[in-house]
Amino acid sequence: MNISLSSWASKILRTQEALLKKAALIQRAKDDAHIANADPRRNEFAVGSYVLVEYHSSIVRRGPANKFNTFLRGPFKVLRHSGDTYFMYDSNTRKEIEANISILHPFHFQADYVDPTDVARRDVLTSFIVESVLDKTRRSTLDFLVKFLGYGDEFNLWLPYSEMRDNIKCHEYLIANNMKNLIPRTKVATPKAKVTNEADNQKTVTARKGPKPKSALRRSTRPKA
Numbered sequence: 185m186n187i188s189l190s191s192w193a194s195k196i197l198r199t200q201e202a203l204l205k206k207a208a209l210i211q212r213a214k215d216d217a218h219i220a221n222a223d224p225r226r227n228e229f230a231v232g233s234y235v236l237v238e239y240h241s242s243i244v245r246r247g248p249a250n251k252f253n254t255f256l257r258g259p260f261k262v263l264r265h266s267g268d269t270y271f272m273y274d275s276n277t278r279k280e281i282e283a284n285i286s287i288l289h290p291f292h293f294q295a296d297y298v299d300p301t302d303v304a305r306r307d308v309l310t311s312f313i314v315e316s317v318l319d320k321t322r323r324s325t326l327d328f329l330v331k332f333l334g335y336g337d338e339f340n341l342w343l344p345y346s347e348m349r350d351n352i353k354c355h356e357y358l359i360a361n362n363m364k365n366l367i368p369r370t371k372v373a374t375p376k377a378k379v380t381n382e383a384d385n386q387k388t389v390t391a392r393k394g395p396k397p398k399s400a401l402r403r404s405t406r407p408k409a
Contacts, residue, residue, distance in 0.1 A: 228285075229262050229265070229270060229285075229288060229290065230262065231262050231263065231264060231265075232261065232262060233261075233262050233290070233291075234258070234259035234260065234261055234262070234290075234291040234293070234300045235258060235259060235260055235262060235270070235272065235288045235289060235290060235291055236256035236257065236258040236259055236260075236288070236289045236290075236291050237256060237257050237258050237260060237272075237281075237283050237287055237288060237289075238255075238256060238257075238287040238288075238289070239255075239256075239257060254306075254307070256289055257307050258291065258303075258304055258307075259291035259293075259300045259303060259304055260272035260273060260274055260275075260281065260304070261273040261275070261300070263280065265285075268284055268285045268286070269282055269283075269284060269285075270282065270283055270284075270285055270288060274304075275300070275301045275304050275305075276304055276305060276307070276341060277339065277341070291303075305343065305347060312332040312333070312335070313332060313333040313334075314330055314331075314332060314333070314348075314351055314353045314354075315331045315332055315333040315334075315353070316330075316331050316353055316357075317329065317330055317331075317348070317353055317354050317356070317357035318330070318331055318340065320357075320361075321342070325344050325345065325346070326344065326345040326366075327342045327343060327344050327345070328342070328343055328344075328345065328348050328354060328357070329341075329342055330342075330343050330348070330353075345366070349366070349367075349368055350368065355367050
């Protein structure tokens with residue numbers, strides 16, 4: 185049986201169209217199932233918003249290495265995203281970081297009362313030990329350039345006086361640079377006056393009168409008649 189070229193081509197095209205329709209139906213069914221089983225916490229984060237990031241988990245530990253840290257680190261400012269990968273700005277290191285959307289959580293705050301930069305700084309102050317204060321600058325606030333123990337200069341951070349005012353390394357820097365007046369004064373408790381009872385007071389008064397006169401002493405030792 186001879187089949188013309190045009191008939192063969194038409195049959196191939198119809199078969200191809202049927203396969204494409206079937207593939208589209210299969211893909212749609214998979215997409216619907218994926219959406220139905222998706223994590224309800226999954227979300228999209230707008231550029232300019234702030235997010236919290238989970239710590240990388242391991243077999244040994246889940247969460248922060250330091251028990252004084254919160255379970256989520258940040259917040260970080262969203263710069264952009266490519267698919268499920270988000271790129272954020274770390275205000276502590278002043279560098280860009282990236283993370284998968286599955287470990288991101290929204291950071292809710294009132295802009296009139298909370299500064300996300302101040303919140304993020306707490307992770308640094310509880311995770312790292314200040315080795316020394318290198319420099320200072322006065323902009324809108326007094327800031328100090330801080331070096332952390334065990335970390336290179338690329339990790340140095342500018343921290344405000346409000347966060348460093350109680351740090352001993354900051355005190356050493358202030359003393360060395362004739363800024364001792366910025367060290368907070370600690371309140372020293374004054375000792376309370378000793379409370380004595382009436383009998384003790386009477387003894388004290390008697391003792392202050394001095395020894396008895398000799399005439400009184402002679403009269404007290406004269407034998408009775």
